[in-house]
Amino acid sequence: MADELLREILETATYAPSAHGMQPWRFVVVDSQGTRSALGTALTGQMRADMQAENAPETEIRERVERSLRRMSEAPQIILLCRDAEAQRAQHPAEEQMGMQSVAMAGLQLMLAAHAHGLGTVWICWPLYAGAETRHALNLPASWQPQGMILLGHPAEEPREKKLKPFDEVTIFASLS
Numbered sequence: 001m002a003d004e005l006l007r008e009i010l011e012t013a014t015y016a017p018s019a020h021g022m023q024p025w026r027f028v029v030v031d032s033q034g035t036r037s038a039l040g041t042a043l044t045g046q047m048r049a050d051m052q053a054e055n056a057p058e059t060e061i062r063e064r065v066e067r068s069l070r071r072m073s074e075a076p077q078i079i080l081l082c083r084d085a086e087a088q089r090a091q092h093p094a095e096e097q098m099g100m101q102s103v104a105m106a107g108l109q110l111m112l113a114a115h116a117h118g119l120g121t122v123w124i125c126w127p128l129y130a131g132a133e134t135r136h137a138l139n140l141p142a143s144w145q146p147q148g149m150i151l152l153g154h155p156a157e158e159p160r161e162k163k164l165k166p167f168d169e170v171t172i173f174a175s176l177s
Ligand SMILES: Cc1cc2nc3c(=O)[nH]c(=O)nc-3n(C[C@H](O)[C@H](O)[C@H](O)COP(=O)(O)O)c2cc1C
Pocket: 122, 123, 124, 125, 126, 148, 159, 162
């Protein structure tokens, strides 16, 4: 992916709204084969440990790990999304949550910017399960908390039509008198 395009998409993401304007998002562009493979090893190592702890059969573990590594190796671009725990105004669970919400907003903005350029994206939650391992594998600052990663590239196929929950199931008009 062209550097200028990637930069433009990332810069667009930084215009997302954030709680107190703290801009807690941090992006890690996985920029080399070595980084990609270190990230893959960290994520699937934890995945394997979690599945073993749940007594999942070895064949299932191996399949999942192989599928995950394949997805990561096939993705043209991987961007890890982190929250900087230092970009928080006060130590309160609500403040922490606001930081996470802000990072998610930047993530969606990144996805929309990519879409506007004809790229496809998917948000992957695995780094949430392996925060410390990811931070260690990529040598990230201690306060950067991995929240997810976005795979992006030119889509190989049309996405399936989305089956949405009925509008009335997800919305109420609360009009108390
Ligand atoms: C917070 C979050 C975590 C997700 N984690 C994963 C994931 O780990 N693996 C994956 O394949 N998709 C993941 N997704 C993508 C969703 O599965 C996907 O958005 C959903 O299936 C709906 O598909 P659509 O966005 O194409 O409509 C995640 C999406 C969100 C918002």
